[in-house]
Amino acid sequence: MLNGFLNTLFPETCPVCKNRARDHETAPICSACWQEVSPYKGPLCRRCGKPLVSEESATCGECIQDEPAFVYARSFGLYEGALKKAINFLKFYGIKRLSKPLSDIITQIKLPQVDAVVPVPLHEKRLRQREFNQSALLAKYLAESLGTDVVVNCLVKIRDTRPQVGLSSQERRKNLRKAFDIKQRELINGKNIMLVDDVVTTGATVRECSKVLKKAGAKNIYAITLAHGVMD
Numbered sequence: 729m730l731n732g733f734l735n736t737l738f739p740e741t742c743p744v745c746k747n748r749a750r751d752h753e754t755a756p757i758c759s760a761c762w763q764e765v766s767p768y769k770g771p772l773c774r775r776c777g778k779p780l781v782s783e784e785s786a787t788c789g790e791c792i793q794d795e796p797a798f799v800y801a802r803s804f805g806l807y808e809g810a811l812k813k814a815i816n817f818l819k820f821y822g823i824k825r826l827s828k829p830l831s832d833i834i835t836q837i838k839l840p841q842v843d844a845v846v847p848v849p850l851h852e853k854r855l856r857q858r859e860f861n862q863s864a865l866l867a868k869y870l871a872e873s874l875g876t877d878v879v880v881n882c883l884v885k886i887r888d889t890r891p892q893v894g895l896s897s898q899e900r901r902k903n904l905r906k907a908f909d910i911k912q913r914e915l916i917n918g919k920n921i922m923l924v925d926d927v928v929t930t931g932a933t934v935r936e937c938s939k940v941l942k943k944a945g946a947k948n949i950y951a952i953t954l955a956h957g958v959m960d
């Protein structure tokens with residue numbers, strides 16, 4: 729039991745295949761499992777990027793009913809396997825070095841040309857607890873690869889909302905209402921923006937952030953996330 733506990737704190741074996749994995753860029757995920765991480769290629773909603781069960785890509789009912797403020801949203805892959813493990817090690821165990829390989833894989837998908845990369849913010853209380861915003865790290869490296877600016881402290885979270893887990897799509901939206909605001913509007917006004925987050929589930933967060941950015945004068949907004957989760 730102690731070994732299991734230590735392994736969680738200082739993992740030496742790959743959480744996916746249980747082989748030894750140390751001194752590797754993506755550790756504790758071993759290089760073999762990391763190689764398996766691949767972009768989602770199945771049918772999706774052309775607008776919000778939600779994976780669809782149908783054969784073809786189309787626009788989902790939610791996007792038809794309530795048009796999002798973003799031009800489109802896309803995720804690199806599905807929130808499962810090694811990708812899910814890597815995101816969780818970054819987020820909950822604070823293994824920050826994973827943010828570089830995680831942001832690198834995003835560049836495997838077709839990305840829009842933008843003027844600025846903006847991370848989905850954390851409320852300052854959460855930021856103090858976690859000590860870093862995983863989305864800001866991803867945004868920083870992504871901006872570096874794209875040769876563009878990262879803009880932090882512009883889109884801010886002004887209300888500490890309760891966790892979205894276990895809430896319905898409608899409840900999630902209600903929970904996020906008036907949770908975000910813009911400081912220093914000039915940083916995004918008239919600009920094409922890439923909004924970056926780690927995981928998207930119902931899309932409530934990127935929808936709300938896009939709405940706020942658009943209202944503050946952003947031109948075209950594209951929401952790019954690492955992984956698309958399934959509604960729990």
Ligand SMILES: [Zn+2]
Nearest residue numbers: 742745758761
């Ligand atoms: Zn492995």
Ligand SMILES: [Zn+2]
Nearest residue numbers: 773776788791
């Ligand atoms: Zn959609």
